[in-house]
Amino acid sequence: MTISTPLGELHGLPVFDFPGPDSRVALPDAASVAWRLSAPTYSEPDDEPWEPLFDRFLRTVDAGRVRALVVGGWDEAYENSSAPIVAALIGANDRLTALEAVFLGDMTFEDCEISWIQQSDVTPLLAAYPRLLEFGVRGGSELAFPSIHHAGLRSLVVESGGLGAGVVRGIAGSDLPALENLDLWLGSDEYGGDSTVADLEPLLAGTAFPSLRHLGLRNSHIQDEIAAAVANAPVVARLDRLDLSMGTLTDEGGAALLAGGPLTHLAYLGLSHHYLSKEMRERIIDALTPHGVTVDVDDAQQPDENGGVVYRYVAVAE
Template structure:
């Protein structure tokens, strides 16, 4: 599976692509949409680059009323990092005074494969916008997230084909007292995903993020280990929605999850894109569905055997 569609909604708002400079299009109210600014990743000589597009946007729209921004592609995103975009957004903080949400890197596989996207240290955006409530980033290559303190952020989403352990430690070591939703795509070591369950320790211990209610640790090649770690984790007691989807979860991980702390208080458990046997799927349903837990077990996968004893299982999104 790859990412084949751009965001249609962000921060509860419909996404609206900024028209080309010469387009005769009636623009929506500045606060009625999430504005998507996307330049060609494979730019031709006459293509508008991202930074000039951003300047045109600030001159065209009442920036003081903009609530949400979606950054799509930028020129040669597979070679050029997001650092200049992060800097440009930060420099505009006195103009984007109502900004509540930013998504950085809304690209499909046709724009740039997720693990080819070159990111940067994205935390200056949090420093520049202390009122930011939602932040999302796609792409783990070059991504940095040193520990920060931010008192307003409620949702943090990091989508990668491989999330480095240093980045994970920076995130879970941050002070985010308002954080309600955390969504981490841990990925595979083939694309830089060298994080371990030990890196998640402060999160799982429940000492980080006191407002957390929605936890996703997904798209992981170590999904069984993650499930086992989550099974005994104190944080589970206050989580209402738990998402361990998109990874290589097998019966071993699911059994550990069921044998750990009670999950009957959950509203929603997502294990989709899994490698569970039918018997284990029924065991999960029988344990939780009677308690009112919505259990998602879509996209059952089958391991591939190369005939020489090697068995292959794949995360949903890697390259």
Template sequence: MTIGAYLEEFHGLPVLDFADAASADALPDAAAVAWRVSGATYRDGDDPEWGGLFEDFLKTVDTHRVRAIVVGGWEDAYDTSSAAIVTALIAANDRLTGLEAVFLGDMTVEDCEISWIVQSDVTPLLAAYPALRELGVRGGSGLAFPSVRHAGLETLVVETGGLGAEVVRGIAGSDLPALERLELWLGTDEYGGDSSPADLAPLLSGEAFPALRSLGLCNSVIEDQVAAAVAGAPVVARLDRLDLSMGVLTDEGAAALLDGQPLTHLRELDLTHHYLSEAMRERLTAALAPHGVRVVLDDPQEPEDDGDGDVWRYVAVAE
């Protein structure tokens, strides 16, 4: 699977492309939509640059009422980092006074493969926008997230085909007292995903993020190891949603979950895109569904045998 569609909703708002809105007869209320500002990643001479589009956006829209911005593509995103976009957003903080949410890198496979998107240090956005409640990032190449403090951030989503251990440690070591939802796509080592459960220690111990209620450790080639670590992690006791989807979870990891601490308090356990046997799926459902847990077991996968004795399993999103 690859990313085949742009965000249609973000921060609870419908996403509206600024270029489409600018050509319409009238603009919507600036607070009623998430504004998508996107340029061409493979830019021809007549295509506007992202910076120029953003300046037009700031001149056209009632910026003080803007609540959410979705950054789409920028020129040569496979070779040029998001640093200039981050700088531009920071420079506009005196105009975007109501900004609550930013998504950085809403690109499909046609624009740029997820593991090719070159990101940068995104944490200065948090310093520039103390009222920010939601931050989403797509792409792990060049991504930096040194440990920070932010009093208001409630949702952090990082979507990658490979998330570096240093970034995982930076996020897990951050002071985010309001964080309710954390979703990390850990990915594969082929695309820079070199983290281990040990890098998640402050998070799993329950010492970090006291408000956390939804945890996603997704898209991981080491999903069995993650599941085993989660099975005994103190943080799970206060969650209402646990997401281990999109990875290569097998019966071994699922058994570790069931043999660990009780999960019957969860509202939802999402294991979409998995390598579980039918017997294990039945066991999970029998153990949890009677307690009101919604067990999501969609998109079952079958391992591939190359004929030489090697068996291959794949995360949902890598390239």
């Protein structure tokens, strides 16, 4: 699976692509859309780079009423860090005074493969916008997220083909008292996903994020280990939604979930893109759906075998 379409919505607002300088397209009300600002990643000499595009956006739109921003591509994102983008956004915090949501790196595979996107330390951006409610970032390469405090953030999404252990520890160790939704794509060790269950311990223990209701630990090459850890994790008791999809979950992880603490209070359990047998899928469905839990076990995968070695793959890696 690859990411083939850009975001269509952010913060409950439809995404609108800010047009080029010669466009005659009528612009919507500044507060009515999530503005997508994107420059070509494989740029030509006449293309407008991201930073001049952003300057033109601030001059054109009523910046004080902008509620959501989607940063798409930037010049040669497969080589160039997002640090100048982060700095530009921070420098505009006195103008983007109504900003409540940011997604950084909304690129499809045609723009830049997820594992090629060169990110940076994104936490100064959160510090610069204390009113921010939602933050998302795509790409784990060079991504940094040292532990921070943010009083208002409600949703944090990190999409990667491989998320470094330092990033996972930084997020799990952060003080985010309002956080309701956390979605981490942990990825493959072949693309930098070297985190372990131990790195998630503050999160699983329930000592972090007292408002958390929706938890995604997805796209992981150690999905069975995560399922076993989650099965008896104190944090699960207060969740409404648990998403362990997109990874290499097998019957071992499915059995651990069934043998662990109750899951019948959940509204949703996501397990799609998995390696569960038909029998295990039926056991999970039979155990939970009578209690009103929506269980997603779609997209069953078959492992590859070569020379007696079995290979299982996460949904999104490269």
